[in-house]
Amino acid sequence: MRARIAVLPGDGIGPEVAREARACLEQVASLAGHAFQFLELPIGSAAIDACGTPLPDATLEGCLASDAVFLGAVGDPKHDALPAHQKPEKGLLALRKGLGAFANIRPAFLHPALVNASPLRPEVVRGTDLVIVRELAGGLYFGEPRSLTEDTGTNTLAYSRFEVERIARVAFELAMGRRRKVTSVDKANVLESSLLWRSVVKEVAQGYPEVALEHQYVDSCAMAIVTRPTSFDVVVTDNLFGDILSDEASVLTGSLGMLPSASLGGKVGLYEPVHGSAPDIKGRGVANPLGAILSAAMLLRHSLGLEAEAAALEAAVGRTLDAGYGTPDLKCGRNHVSTRGLADLVRVNVGNLLLGTPA
Numbered sequence: 001m002r003a004r005i006a007v008l009p010g011d012g013i014g015p016e017v018a019r020e021a022r023a024c025l026e027q028v029a030s031l032a033g034h035a036f037q038f039l040e041l042p043i044g045s046a047a048i049d050a051c052g053t054p055l056p057d058a059t060l061e062g063c064l065a066s067d068a069v070f071l072g073a074v075g076d077p078k079h080d081a082l083p084a085h086q087k088p089e090k091g092l093l094a095l096r097k098g099l100g101a102f103a104n105i106r107p108a109f110l111h112p113a114l115v116n117a118s119p120l121r122p123e124v125v126r127g128t129d130l131v132i133v134r135e136l137a138g139g140l141y142f143g144e145p146r147s148l149t150e151d152t153g154t155n156t157l158a159y160s161r162f163e164v165e166r167i168a169r170v171a172f173e174l175a176m177g178r179r180r181k182v183t184s185v186d187k188a189n190v191l192e193s194s195l196l197w198r199s200v201v202k203e204v205a206q207g208y209p210e211v212a213l214e215h216q217y218v219d220s221c222a223m224a225i226v227t228r229p230t231s232f233d234v235v236v237t238d239n240l241f242g243d244i245l246s247d248e249a250s251v252l253t254g255s256l257g258m259l260p261s262a263s264l265g266g267k268v269g270l271y272e273p274v275h276g277s278a279p280d281i282k283g284r285g286v287a288n289p290l291g292a293i294l295s296a297a298m299l300l301r302h303s304l305g306l307e308a309e310a311a312a313l314e315a316a317v318g319r320t321l322d323a324g325y326g327t328p329d330l331k332c333g334r335n336h337v338s339t340r341g342l343a344d345l346v347r348v349n350v351g352n353l354l355l356g357t358p359a
């Protein structure tokens with residue numbers, strides 16, 4: 001198949017991991033006979049430096065004209081003092097909005113070879129396989145009014161029925177193909193927006209009698225995620241709670257660098273690792289590229305419909321971990337290799353898998 005893929009490397013370790021994910025896509029394309037055309041575009045701090053704005057019009061237009069968008073990460077401490085609407089992070093928020101992406105799918109799967117990589121006990125994390133479905137286009141991130149004066153900072157948390165309905169449907173559909181359990185996370189003991197959230201999720205659940213629905217308050221859920229992670233299947237929650245809980249869930253999998261994501265529901269799918277630009281390790285060749293590579297697998301599956309290729313790339317990551325390799329963030333007696341070194345091993349493995357060569 002032919003496909004146009006926009007690549008937005010961004011800032012910090014973004015370009016380091018995006019380069020490896022793109023090379024994996026190139027490898028898959030050449031082995032499986034596809035023609036992928038890549039278009040690199042600026043976003044975030046890199047775009048502020050090059051064009052004076054975190055999301056240039058040409059970047060959004062290029063993304064909208066593509067079949068899928070891959071993003072590394074945005075954010076640079078040198079721009080921390082800018083007002084919110086000019087910050088690098090604003091580029092990512094405007095991109096998500098501009099694409100119409102409202103469903104952020106964040107799987108947290110513990111690869112068995114990494115059962116000792118988490119600071120949590122192996123018997124607690126073993127078998128972790130959950131997906132956070134984060135509402136991405138509304139909530140506190142986008143609510144109006146918002147303002148900042150010398151004395152007051154204001155943001156607004158509001159959800160409409162339509163926004164909750166569509167994200168709940170995504171969660172129930174996903175659960176139907178998994179273990180048929182949805183945990184809806186809110187703060188309905190305090191927030192009106194959560195009261196609406198809870199009642200609309202209950203209504204949507206009526207259409208999915210095979211799926212078990214439970215509700216949890218976000219504070220209690222934050223505790224349960226690290227004490228009984230295997231009790232979760234699909235977790236559906238709002239924009240801010242989903243942001244926080246997904247970084248927390250990454251601890252179950254061994255590293256924040258392991259988590260991929262897909263942002264769906266809009267004109268074009270957006271794929272990015274869950275982690276940020278990690279300025280503390282930028283340029284050292286130690287960033288874990290697997291969250292980015294697994295995001296590339298999600299791109300193959302969700303935007304290009306290439307399920308076999310997506311599964312091969314995921315299996316290649318599994319083989320690489322089984323063989324004991326990892327970047328230094330995976331603290332469990334791994335053979336530590338560089339970002340490029342680990343991605344090279346994944347590419348060897350995906351080659352073997354696609355060509356049918358035994359491991």
Ligand SMILES: NC(=O)c1ccc[n+]([C@@H]2O[C@H](COP(=O)([O-])OP(=O)(O)OC[C@H]3O[C@@H](n4cnc5c(N)ncnc54)[C@H](O)[C@@H]3O)[C@@H](O)[C@H]2O)c1
Binds near residue numbers: 072073275
């Ligand atoms: N999607 C995104 O682009 C995104 C996501 C989160 C944060 N950010 C931005 O990134 C910047 C830094 O934020 P932060 O430090 O709070 O979060 P971060 O996710 O960048 O880093 C948190 C910690 O995890 C480590 N880490 C992250 N990714 C890693 C990887 N692939 N391999 C190994 N270690 C990894 C970092 O070294 C750091 O110690 C900020 O500007 C923030 O706004 C961007």
Ligand SMILES: CC(C)[C@H](C(=O)O)[C@@H](O)C(=O)O
Binds near residue numbers: 074089093243274276
């Ligand atoms: C960088 C920031 C805008 C972003 C978010 O809050 O959504 C990040 O934390 C994420 O998880 O993708």
Ligand SMILES: [Mg+2]
Binds near residue numbers: 243244247274
């Ligand atoms: Mg986040």
